[in-house]
Amino acid sequence: MTGKEILTLDDVKLLVNTFYDKIRKDELLGPIFNERIQDRWRMHLDKMYTFWQTLLLEEHTYNGRPFPPHMNMPIGHEHFNHWLGMFTATVDELFTGDKAEEAKWRAANIAKMFENKLNYFRSHEGLSIL
Numbered sequence: 001m002t003g004k005e006i007l008t009l010d011d012v013k014l015l016v017n018t019f020y021d022k023i024r025k026d027e028l029l030g031p032i033f034n035e036r037i038q039d040r041w042r043m044h045l046d047k048m049y050t051f052w053q054t055l056l057l058e059e060h061t062y063n064g065r066p067f068p069p070h071m072n073m074p075i076g077h078e079h080f081n082h083w084l085g086m087f088t089a090t091v092d093e094l095f096t097g098d099k100a101e102e103a104k105w106r107a108a109n110i111a112k113m114f115e116n117k118l119n120y121f122r123s124h125e126g127l128s129i130l
């Protein structure tokens with residue numbers, strides 16, 4: 001499908017909303033997200049707009065720490081692969097161009113880094129991430 005470029009905050013919101021709509025209904029990842037987020041989806045989506053706005057539009061609205069909340073989740077290679085497959089498919093379904101490519105590239109790198117960090121901390125029990 002021929003999409004448009006990711007240029008504005010509204011584009012970022014469309015990407016994030018479409019992705020998490022799918023995530024919430026996904027058999028593998030839906031229960032993990034819903035269990036953790038419960039009734040805080042509005043807050044999560046608002047935070048994810050700022051995360052991707054900061055990465056893709058260079059408008060620095062996110063100043064959190066992305067990794068720590070993932071520390072104690074029951075996730076591994078299969079989950080990250082699936083997350084990335086869904087993210088990539090959502091970008092391709094809606095967008096084209098440089099920022100769309102960058103979004104997929106950054107997502108893949110961060111997913112890999114999260115997975116590596118989780119593996120590291122799991123094999124070095126007792127280490128603090130702080």
Ligand code: HEM
Pocket residue numbers: 029032033036037044047048051064065066067069070073075079080083106107110111114
């Ligand atoms: C299987 C993979 C993943 C799962 C199950 C997952 C799940 C979650 C959940 C449930 C939260 C909300 C935590 C809370 O508010 O208590 C969260 C936060 C977040 N996730 Fe993920 N995530 C995954 C992968 C990723 C990846 C690959 C990225 C980046 C590309 C990412 C970026 C973030 C960010 C930025 C936050 C907000 C952190 C903050 O509080 O500042 N996640 N994730």
